[in-house]
Amino acid sequence: MSSAFDEMKGHDGTAVRPAYGELDRWLKEVPPDVLDYRRREAELIFRRIGITFAVYGEADATERLIPFDVIPRIMAAEEWRRLEKGLTQRVNALNLFIKDVYGDREILRAGIVPEDMIFRNPAFRPEMNGQTVPHDIYVQIAGIDIIRVDADTFYVLEDNARTPSGVSYMLENREIMMRLFPELFSRHRIAPVENYPDELLATLRSVAPRSTSREPNVVLLTPGVYNSAYYEHSFLADKLGVELVEGRDLFVKDEIVYMRTTQGPQRVDVIYRRVDDDFIDPLAFRPDSILGVPGLMSAYTAGNVTLANAVGTGIADDKAIYSFMPDIVKFYLGEEPLLKNVPTWRCREPEHLSYVLDHLPELVVKEVHGSGGYGMLIGPSASKIAIEQFRAKLKTAPDNFIAQPTLALSTSPTCVEQGVAPRHVDLRPFVLTGSNGVRIVPGGLTRVALKEGSLVVNSSQGGGTKDTWVLDK
Amino acid sequence: MLSRTADNLYWLSRYVERAEYLARILDATQRLSALPLAYVGTGNEWESAVLTAGCAGSFFKTYETATEENVTDYLAFSTANPSSIRNCFEMARGNARAVRTALTGEMWDAINGTWLELKRFGTGPGSREETSRFLRWVQESSLRFDGSAYRTMLRNDAYWFSRLGVYMERADNTARILDVKYHLLLPDNERVGGPLDYFQWAAILRSVSALTSYHWVYRESLKPWLVADLLILKEEMPRSLASCYEAIVRNLDAIATHYGRQGPSQRQARGVRTRLQNSKMDGIFQRGLHEFIGEFITENNRLGMAITEQFLQ
Numbered sequence: 001m002s003s004a005f006d007e008m009k010g011h012d013g014t015a016v017r018p019a020y021g022e023l024d025r026w027l028k029e030v031p032p033d034v035l036d037y038r039r040r041e042a043e044l045i046f047r048r049i050g051i052t053f054a055v056y057g058e059a060d061a062t063e064r065l066i067p068f069d070v071i072p073r074i075m076a077a078e079e080w081r082r083l084e085k086g087l088t089q090r091v092n093a094l095n096l097f098i099k100d101v102y103g104d105r106e107i108l109r110a111g112i113v114p115e116d117m118i119f120r121n122p123a124f125r126p127e128m129n130g131q132t133v134p135h136d137i138y139v140q141i142a143g144i145d146i147i148r149v150d151a152d153t154f155y156v157l158e159d160n161a162r163t164p165s166g167v168s169y170m171l172e173n174r175e176i177m178m179r180l181f182p183e184l185f186s187r188h189r190i191a192p193v194e195n196y197p198d199e200l201l202a203t204l205r206s207v208a209p210r211s212t213s214r215e216p217n218v219v220l221l222t223p224g225v226y227n228s229a230y231y232e233h234s235f236l237a238d239k240l241g242v243e244l245v246e247g248r249d250l251f252v253k254d255e256i257v258y259m260r261t262t263q264g265p266q267r268v269d270v271i272y273r274r275v276d277d278d279f280i281d282p283l284a285f286r287p288d289s290i291l292g293v294p295g296l297m298s299a300y301t302a303g304n305v306t307l308a309n310a311v312g313t314g315i316a317d318d319k320a321i322y323s324f325m326p327d328i329v330k331f332y333l334g335e336e337p338l339l340k341n342v343p344t345w346r347c348r349e350p351e352h353l354s355y356v357l358d359h360l361p362e363l364v365v366k367e368v369h370g371s372g373g374y375g376m377l378i379g380p381s382a383s384k385i386a387i388e389q390f391r392a393k394l395k396t397a398p399d400n401f402i403a404q405p406t407l408a409l410s411t412s413p414t415c416v417e418q419g420v421a422p423r424h425v426d427l428r429p430f431v432l433t434g435s436n437g438v439r440i441v442p443g444g445l446t447r448v449a450l451k452e453g454s455l456v457v458n459s460s461q462g463g464g465t466k467d468t469w470v471l472d473k
Numbered sequence: 474m475l476s477r478t479a480d481n482l483y484w485l486s487r488y489v490e491r492a493e494y495l496a497r498i499l500d501a502t503q504r505l506s507a508l509p510l511a512y513v514g515t516g517n518e519w520e521s522a523v524l525t526a527g528c529a530g531s532f533f534k535t536y537e538t539a540t541e542e543n544v545t546d547y548l549a550f551s552t553a554n555p556s557s558i559r560n561c562f563e564m565a566r567g568n569a570r571a572v573r574t575a576l577t578g579e580m581w582d583a584i585n586g587t588w589l590e591l592k593r594f595g596t597g598p599g600s601r602e603e604t605s606r607f608l609r610w611v612q613e614s615s616l617r618f619d620g621s622a623y624r625t626m627l628r629n630d631a632y633w634f635s636r637l638g639v640y641m642e643r644a645d646n647t648a649r650i651l652d653v654k655y656h657l658l659l660p661d662n663e664r665v666g667g668p669l670d671y672f673q674w675a676a677i678l679r680s681v682s683a684l685t686s687y688h689w690v691y692r693e694s695l696k697p698w699l700v701a702d703l704l705i706l707k708e709e710m711p712r713s714l715a716s717c718y719e720a721i722v723r724n725l726d727a728i729a730t731h732y733g734r735q736g737p738s739q740r741q742a743r744g745v746r747t748r749l750q751n752s753k754m755d756g757i758f759q760r761g762l763h764e765f766i767g768e769f770i771t772e773n774n775r776l777g778m779a780i781t782e783q784f785l786q
Binding site: 047048049224225230231234235237238243244245246248249259260261262263 | 474475476477478479567570571572573574578581582585586589630634728732734784785786
């Protein structure tokens with residue numbers, strides 16, 4: 001891991017890269033206790049505004065803070081431009097792919113993606129077969145996880161096409177940084193991110209059912225205060241200026257969705273839903289769900305309401321489908337993919353499996369439907385016993401796994417106990433797709449693995465976040 | 474707006490207002506019980522505090538007698554008492570969290586900050602000084618929340634529902650004090666307690682933060698019937714029943730105008746207000762102060778239900 005690319009100092013650790021020049025000078029000037037003091041101040045602010053998240057399965061952790069690192073991660077304008085093009089291309093392909101999967105299935109007939117990987121996929125929703133959605137857009141909001149391995153190479157690590165979260169951290173991190181380090185801002189020209197809610201609202205309005213004649217009524221559907229991302233839901237609803245609704249606030253009558261208001265029922269046109277497919281309608285999916293709205297699917301399939309993201313987009317989150325993304329891009333767009341995929345072994349294929357079994361100590365093995373960093377094996381840092389246990393799991397259900405080389409995620413200077421040290425980071429930009437195209441605010445959520453050498457950046461596994469600066473020149 | 478949001482805002486304000494009221498009762502009682510016995514008679518002030526807080530039933534299931542220690546604990550810190558100050562703040566914060574989007578940053582900051590600080594007091598202060606500090610803190614927290622709501626909220630239905638919560642709770646609280654202490658306020662109360670009751674009257678005024686106002690309004694020494702007048706009929710006194718109903722009618726009217734529709738709760742509120750406006754203390758005393766208060770409490774509860782039915786569910 002010593003060969004990891006450092007965002008500030010490159011591979012050899014001598015010359016500071018231009019984007020980091022000003023930050024480097026500043027870091028040399030600023031006394032260490034100031035950094036530490038600001039870090040504590042940031043934590044205090046976060047706690048006061050209540051930006052918390054919950055970690056499932058921890059009894060005493062209903063409200064916890066994600067550690068925030070006060071040193072920003074910086075990207076040059078040119079780097080961002082390339083990334084932006086790649087992301088636009090990727091998300092366009094994702095939308096076309098999902099439309100095709102629930103429509104003509106050309107990609108299956110062309111033999112590019114194996115049929116059973118779609119039809120036997122738990123995220124596949126047969127209810128969506130032959131359905132059209134307003135403006136043919138399925139993934140209005142995508143979170144594409146990007147990692148970097150050297151000055152020129154970005155990989156897509158994961159596509160999040162269901163209900164990607166984290167955007168509130170992107171926005172709040174910037175707010176806090178501007179509050180704590182005004183002098184640092186005056187020394188840089190940083191592209192703003194605060195227009196994200198505006199862009200999101202415009203995107204959501206643009207995908208209202210075509211039959212909506214008045215200004216579309218947009219709501220944000222949350223599972224409620226006990227959801228780990230509840231803070232984000234309320235934050236976004238507030239910034240968007242839309243109602244934050246729970247399932248019980250909505251009802252469906254004659255295939256039309258209404259919300260219960262102090263002035264009686266009011267029609268709803270677009271639902272930005274942060275509730276998974278499984279739970280949105282107890283009549284269509286899990287009957288035990290109390291988070292959803294009975295009859296919502298009937299209103300949806302009747303074309304009377306837009307769900308963002310569409311039902312069934314989880315198919316694109318699947319890590320085995322992911323491995324086909326370069327082919328998917330080529331198939332629909334006729335272009336070479338601008339963003340690379342991490343080389344991936346699909347354990348369902350016997351040759352791949354035997355390779356993986358032979359190389360477990362050097363690979364990262366993930367569940368195809370997993371997320372949040374749960375249930376994965378990181379070969380190089382796993383104990384012999386853990387590897388053997390994983391080997392057994394892998395042999396019993398190879399279909400459930402994919403494997404990838406252990407990539408040296410780039411590092412970025414981070415404020416830790418011992419001072420400022422490099423820590424591994426990734427990046428989740430948020431890609432919005434509306435009827436008038438793709439919009440991406442410059443930046444995203446940078447997650448950082450705070451433990452020395454650790455490659456796991458997930459907040460549920462002790463990762464932190466940083467502000468992400470895209471320089472404006 | 475969403476009915477659930479209106480409901481949360483309404484209750485958020487009610488709980489904060491209730492917490493402040495409980496702190497005032499405890500504060501006034503603490504002062505009263507610190508006086509030499511000769512000045513206040515033989516009544517158990519702490520029992521009276523439990524009655525005024527409206528939780529005598531549940532209290533006496535747990536405790537046999539009311540002492541300073543167990544009443545303070547029950548009204549302020551108990552997790553078993555659903556209406557303790559602690560639980561009021563917990564519930565207020567729970568409601569606030571559920572409607573973050575309807576709150577301004579300042580309001581959230583006030584209520585969340587209070588909730589975080591509450592933890593600092595642990596299971597309750599050890600000494601009287603600490604209790605005093607705690608009670609002052611509760612009142613300050615409520616003022617901060619109320620002030621931030623008043624100064625930062627948009628003047629729309631969210632604001633009006635939150636104000637309604639304040640005044641409905643306040644009317645109920647003032648009525649409850651009157652209900653427990655009415656016998657001290659009868660015109661010929663010499664029979665009940667004589668001039669010794671001065672400190673009792675002062676304590677009543679203190680629990681609705683009206684001691685100074687009293688002197689400004691009447692420029693007289695404390696007279697029980699004037700205390701009753703101040704708390705019931707004086708519209709300029711912010712915690713009087715008349716003032717609460719003036720505000721309730723005003724806020725319900727704002728909602729009605731905004732929605733373009735009057736309903737049962739507007740009609741009921743106006744009814745109560747008109748009755749208060751047409752009343753004189755003489756008449757109230759003649760018909761019976763206790764009966765008057767009893768009827769008021771019933772009316773106020775009915776209005777609470779009407780508001781819930783019309784808007785909040």
